[in-house]
Amino acid sequence: MNYCPLGHVMTISDGANCGCHPDAACSIPVYSCRDCGHTDYGDNEHAKLVKYLCAEHRACKAKAPPMEGLLLTREEFFALPEYSASYPDGVAEGKRWRRHDGIHDPACKEPNWIIGEYVKAQEGWIRRWYIPALVPDDVMKNLREAK
DSSP: OOOOOTTTEEEEEEEEEOOTEEEEOEEEEEEEETTTOOTTTSSHHHHHHHHHHOOTTHHHHHHSOEEEEEOOOOHHHSSBBBBEEEEEEEOOOOOOOEEEETTTTOOOSSSSEEEEEEEETEEEEEEEEEEEEEEOHHHHHHHHHOO
């Protein structure tokens, strides 16, 4: 049994992404207390067991493709919708969003911002991930004029 800090019994209320990489499909259990509302955000022994027994857990991070940098101004970055706990509705070529990757994973010590983008591929729609590189407006203007 799992107990909250106040000693109440906690039950599985939801699931969370395992957090191995942005496109990981594994889910770990999240326990919540019905009495006081405390949640463990997936930081529990059951979740550790699920990850341990996962056949892909050890290779999961290695499967993630390397991320390229994406030049953006600060205004462009903050204009992107944020989807840190989900994905945007509707798939369209070039649709982009920002994600504070790892922010909902208690095991993640250093969450970081990434940019997601839908891309059409032979196998269907895929998500491509980028590391945002924020540049001043005047530098971005010069870069765009140079192209």
